[in-house]
Amino acid sequence: MNPQQKDQWLSKDALLLSLSAFFADLGYQGVTALYPLYVVLELHKSPLLYGLISGLGFGVGSLFAYLGGRLGDKLPKKPIILIGNLGILCLAFSGIPSSLLPSGLLFMGGWWFRYFRTPPRRAMIITTTDPEHRTKVFGFLHALDIGGGMLSIVAAVILLALHVSAGHIIIFAAIPLIISSLVLLPVGKSRHYPLETRSNKLPADDSKEDSERIRRRRQKFMAILIAAGLYGFSFYNLGFPVLSAAKSSKLAVVGLVTYGIYLGVSALSGWFLGRLNLKGLRPLWRWGFLPSAFASILIALNAALHGGIWPLYLAVIILGLGMGAVETYEPSLAGSLRTSGDISSGMGWLSVARSFGQFGANFIMGALFLVSETYAYLFAAVMALAAAIILAVSELKFKT
Numbered sequence: 001m002n003p004q005q006k007d008q009w010l011s012k013d014a015l016l017l018s019l020s021a022f023f024a025d026l027g028y029q030g031v032t033a034l035y036p037l038y039v040v041l042e043l044h045k046s047p048l049l050y051g052l053i054s055g056l057g058f059g060v061g062s063l064f065a066y067l068g069g070r071l072g073d074k075l076p077k078k079p080i081i082l083i084g085n086l087g088i089l090c091l092a093f094s095g096i097p098s099s100l101l102p103s104g105l106l107f108m109g110g111w112w113f114r115y116f117r118t119p120p121r122r123a124m125i126i127t128t129t130d131p132e133h134r135t136k137v138f139g140f141l142h143a144l145d146i147g148g149g150m151l152s153i154v155a156a157v158i159l160l161a162l163h164v165s166a167g168h169i170i171i172f173a174a175i176p177l178i179i180s181s182l183v184l185l186p187v188g189k190s191r192h193y194p195l196e197t198r199s200n201k202l203p204a205d206d207s208k209e210d211s212e213r214i215r216r217r218r219q220k221f222m223a224i225l226i227a228a229g230l231y232g233f234s235f236y237n238l239g240f241p242v243l244s245a246a247k248s249s250k251l252a253v254v255g256l257v258t259y260g261i262y263l264g265v266s267a268l269s270g271w272f273l274g275r276l277n278l279k280g281l282r283p284l285w286r287w288g289f290l291p292s293a294f295a296s297i298l299i300a301l302n303a304a305l306h307g308g309i310w311p312l313y314l315a316v317i318i319l320g321l322g323m324g325a326v327e328t329y330e331p332s333l334a335g336s337l338r339t340s341g342d343i344s345s346g347m348g349w350l351s352v353a354r355s356f357g358q359f360g361a362n363f364i365m366g367a368l369f370l371v372s373e374t375y376a377y378l379f380a381a382v383m384a385l386a387a388a389i390i391l392a393v394s395e396l397k398f399k400t
Helices: 012-042 047-074 077-087 089-093 100-127 131-161 166-171 174-183 208-234 239-249 252-276 282-305 309-335 343-371 373-398
Strands: none
Touching: 012 047, 012 077, 012 089, 012 100, 012 131, 012 166, 012 174, 012 252, 047 077, 047 100, 047 343, 077 089, 077 100, 077 174, 089 100, 089 166, 089 174, 100 131, 100 309, 100 343, 131 166, 131 252, 131 309, 208 282, 208 309, 208 343, 208 373, 239 252, 252 282, 252 309, 282 309, 282 373, 309 343, 343 373
């Protein structure tokens, strides 16, 4: 590769996939923030039912993530990404029904399709990106991804202030979601960088060096999956802080501002941390899992002490920092431990681990929310702290 090629850190495919993510989040992140308000304030249903819908969206989504990952290794990735992206339109239609059952099914369906397209999308970014720049590219992807979400929240805040109902605002998400899929049409022309072709299975011969290398790689990947699952248990849908903020201020629009702050900080931290190009396990647990645990503790204390909106905003800023780090370092690190034949499946297992945790998190958070907001956020803090400890111990074991 000549120097001029090496300077091109962002391939055309990676750029298009990132732009598609921008428009997708411009659509569905607003739905994510508005949906708890729609369920609890407009349909007058319990937060527990909202938690159950969110949990099923994530939990069953793990099966779709696994399926999308497997298909991404056996079939061309682009059609799978496109099918999944188009399916996210279900989220925009969840604001049409006036009863919870059809609305909830559409909301869950949109999340299932989102999970279906995520593993092959991550795999395509990895295979079309110079290994030296993968962390930087995932930081760029996350910045555009969440930047679109932040603009979605701004639009939702303006429309709510104009007294447009949450259900009607949700429907508007269809426009950027369609654009997101159109952006994917030219994808597939970038150069592919070779990944390791050897199997992740232990060799049949007596090659101790290969056996040890593969065993350590598998153990490290498993540690990341376990930590991702535990972090998933801490990664409650931001609809819960939205409800906390709306409840504290008695204004729905304040809840949306909380979500916008979270997305903005997450986008900026992902971009900044990606450019640092830090290696190993430490950046993931130090800048991702630990801040997330600390933020949940702050939210729990704020709920217990009735601290008001400003301490909640501070906690959400820290929570956004943690999320930006996780979305930047986790897929890049996990991808470096896979081979050319199982890169998409590996990304699928990563999504499975996270979404399985999120299924439990949202259901448990919904139940605890009815008893005490403090208990709900303390549960999330313990799970994030456990994820940080798992990776910190793994770092000592693998010296990474």
